[in-house]
Amino acid sequence: MANNETDRVALVAFKAAIVQDLFGALTSWNHSLHYCHWKGILCSRRHPDRVIQLTLRSQGLVGLLSPHIGNLSFFNSIDLQNNSFHGPIPQELGRLFRLQTIEFNNNSFRGTIPPFIGNLSSLFQISLSHCNLHGEIPEEIARLRGLSLVQLSENNLSGKVPFGLYNISTILFLSLTVNQLEGNIPHDIGSTLPNLKFLNCMNNLFTGTIPTSLSNASKLQEILISINYFSGTMPKDLGKLPGLTAIGVYQNRLQDDLTFISPLTNCTSLQIIDAGDNLFRGSLPDSIANLSTYLSWMNLHINQTHGSIPSGIGNLLNLTQLSMVANNLAGPVPSSIGRLHNLQSLLLAQNKFTELPSSLGNLTSLITLDLGENNIYGNIPPSLGNCHSLLELHLYKNNFNGSIPPEIMSLSSISTFLTLDHNALTGSLPSEVECLKNLGYMDVSYNRLSGPIPNMLSNCFSLEWLHMQANSFEGEIPQSLSMLRGLRLLDLSRNNNCRD
Template structure:
């Protein structure tokens, strides 16, 4: 048994272990990695683990700990990964976490963590992944977040109570690939310099209170890796820019639904490679441009609750289409016979 105390790595994930985490693990003084993810562990994280100076990874996600994140976590000077998602944790993120100067990965999503994010967490320049989704966190996020976290690649704050405006410093995190601020209470405008993030793949700000002009889409032209623009359920206004067809050729999902966008759909929309497009519940009007028929990969098209007047015959070119919703418009004339070419169509709404 004495040799066990020389353990450097423990991997017991995806089992059915119950009870508490043994406090005598602290006797494994050389322990660097503890992975107990996806078990039935309960109670607290033993304070004795705070003495493990070589500890690099604490992975206890998908358990039933139902306690708080212990302050002693700040004593684990070698810690670079915290994985505590789906643990029923509550309370606040301890301020002591700011002492972890080598921290790279922070996974705390889907708990009941509340309060504000400690300001010191934003000053750990090594952080690459910050996932605080589906908690009950509140307050503003740091306006310097992109400058103080220059190595940030993945930022996920969906489903919290954050307020204030979006930081204009995000573009300083030059390696940023994913931004998810959905289902919060952010207001103001979209940062116009996000176009500097050439590696940006996802921009998701669904269901907030952004009051911006929708022409911010033009600022994303240089994001050549962009795959998802998800800004539905805000207060976006203005007309769609002609440059809407200029973003990344990788863009497959665009959601602008439930805003206050007016005018017509620019013909440039046909330059994209979308598989899904939603513009429902806006103030768009006029004929649907025939160029929409160039979206040969399109599988879902949501254009309901607007003031469209005509259906182009080019809709028949969308042979992969499974969903087409056009309810509550003012469309006149006949249904284009070419629509019969859409052999994959499962849902058609013209009410």
């Protein structure tokens, strides 16, 4: 195999700029082996001594990217993702007119995205996410008419996105999330980017309205624009996107009713609706029952919705998270919710719900149940004792009465929070409390509980916070509580019959 001195010298210079090689990736880079056989190097078949690819992903490399890399004139791909390269991206890279892919995600480069990027006429993939870059996206990027993937997420980029970037019709994937970019998304983006599949500009400073033309990008699968300053209403024709799998508009300033949900029933692959923390109003439409059976995540929390939850919610059999916290929903929690056997998180706090179905006990995959701050009355359903995966149970600030079901206290899975405070619970604390060996926080304050404080509490070895104030507990405080070495707070105030 012949040697090309230019390529060999360039690779030697690349290695010389590396100050740390944690996994020994460059051990094979020595004179006893032809450079085309060095780890991470691929040479051309047509020109056997010319390097065409450098792939050293996740190799623990620390150092500068040598400017000699610009002498590898046959280069078409460079992949240095997940390393610790620092310093600027060398401008010599702009000489590599054959370069098709740049993958530098997760490094520590400093400086800006260099304008020479516009010289790389063959480039179709640029990945510079999490690279510590700042400044504006250069206008020159619009020259790259064959771009299909643009990843610029998690940097400190600012200013407006070059208008020309939205006119590169070949773009399939555009990710700008977690920057400080501003301005509007063009109203005709769905027409100028007809092949777009993924749009992600979460966590920026974008304003204006959500373009209705998005429905023209018929291949669109994900629309993720959460944590911005979009206002106006939701497009009503997103149902024209049959392949749509995720829509995220969380934490914006959208003012609308929930009629945008009904057209989404045509999106048969939909998995995520994340529309929390907006100004949505109105009631949940019955059409929610006809949403995709693939739907796994629905978030509508912190809005102004009212009415009840339609019983058709029970049709969404693959739902794993349902959050409607901080709305004005009322009435009973529908018993059909017990059909959602895959549900792991049910968050309905800060509403006006009145009744709790015993069918909640069917949710054996449930990890978090939060029903705090409602108007729920009656007994706590003993069937909740069937939820053997439960880590958190919040029933605080309701109108529950009767005794605490022993089945609840038998849930040894509960390890983070058990909050039953501010209700009207009566009776004694069940002896089954000893099963909560991994529980860190328990609050049963502001109830009407009575009887002695059970010795068995000493078996709750992980307790750090124990609130039992404002009840009618009586008798001596068990000395065994001193065994709870991790206890930070024990509040037994306003229990007039307790004594030490």
